[in-house]
Amino acid sequence: MxxxxxxxxxxxxxxxxxxxxxxxxxxxxxxxxxxxxxxxxxxxxxxxxxxxxxxxxxxxxxxxxxxxxxxxxxxxxxxxxxxxxxxxxxxxxxxxxxxxxxxxxxxxxxxxxxxxxxxxxxGDTDTRAALPDNPMSADRVRWEHIQRVYELCNRNVSETARRLNMHRRTLQRILAKRAPK
Missing domain, CATH: 3.40.50.2300 (Response regulator)
Known part of the structure; x- marks a missing residue:
């Protein structure tokens, strides 16, 4: 360390x-x-x-x-x-x-x-965080994936929707909501 x-x-x-x-x-x-x-x-x-x-x-x-x-x-x-x-x-x-x-x-x-x-x-940047007691739910994992693609597309909703094969309005609704638990 x-x-x-x-x-x-x-x-x-x-x-x-x-x-x-x-x-x-x-x-x-x-x-x-x-x-x-x-x-x-x-x-x-x-x-x-x-x-x-x-x-x-x-x-x-x-x-x-x-x-x-x-x-x-x-x-x-x-x-x-x-x-x-x-x-x-x-x-x-x-x-x-x-x-x-x-x-x-x-x-x-x-x-x-x-x-x-x-x-x-x-702090020390080489230390590793402990594994979480409560892993993410499937809904949360989906939401995180959408957020990742959104960031990779420079927060462009239309491009993100195209890459996710999702309707733009559906994506906008997902992005407007809070993250699932």
Whole structure:
């Protein structure tokens, strides 16, 4: 079990459009020794990355002006060794895989506390998660597959429906619903 090298500085960018959560997390991470910058949108997050790419980032997946994965991609391009964590209230396997491919080291469901965020940012990336006690249902597996294809088609509903051999409206209804248990 090896630990990945950690950046020597403790600069952290937190990107979230939920202002109270953003403020709480920024304060909590400052008390843990991070030098925190905040952004409330994808555009603002990318602007921070272009000015001075931080060592660490915590990025919400769904923001008012777009997808937080764009911030992760910009950070990974500007500073490949940076460690980023994606936060979301809309977790699914497809976006988790995409986030990791773009350079994120972890994917946490909201509301995540500062201890979980710090553990993810500074943790060992080689450790394996334990097997789940409750495996996914067949409905959930189907939903995850649809989400994965949707992400692979760059969130294009028509193309996803074509690839899944499904009516576009049916797919839109599935995408609008919450994930099955």
């Amino acid at each position: 090896t630990t990945a090298p950690r950046p020597s500085d403790r600069t952290l960018l937190v990107v979230d459009d939920d202002k109270p959560f953003l403020t709480r997390l920024a304060r909590a991470m400052e008390t843990r020794g991070f030098e925190v910058q905040v952004a409330e949108s994808v555009a603002e997050g990318i602007s921070h990355v272009r000015r001075a790419a931080p060592s660490f980032a915590v990025v919400d997946l769904r923001l008012a002006d777009g997808n937080g994965l764009d911030v992760i991609a910009a950070l990974h391009q500007a500073r490949p060794e940076a460690r980023a964590v994606v936060l979301t209230g809309y977790g699914n396997i497809a976006t988790a895989v995409t986030a990791v491919k773009l350079g994120a080291i972890d994917y946490l469901a909201k509301p995540a506390d500062a201890d979980a965020v710090q553990a993810a940012l500074l």
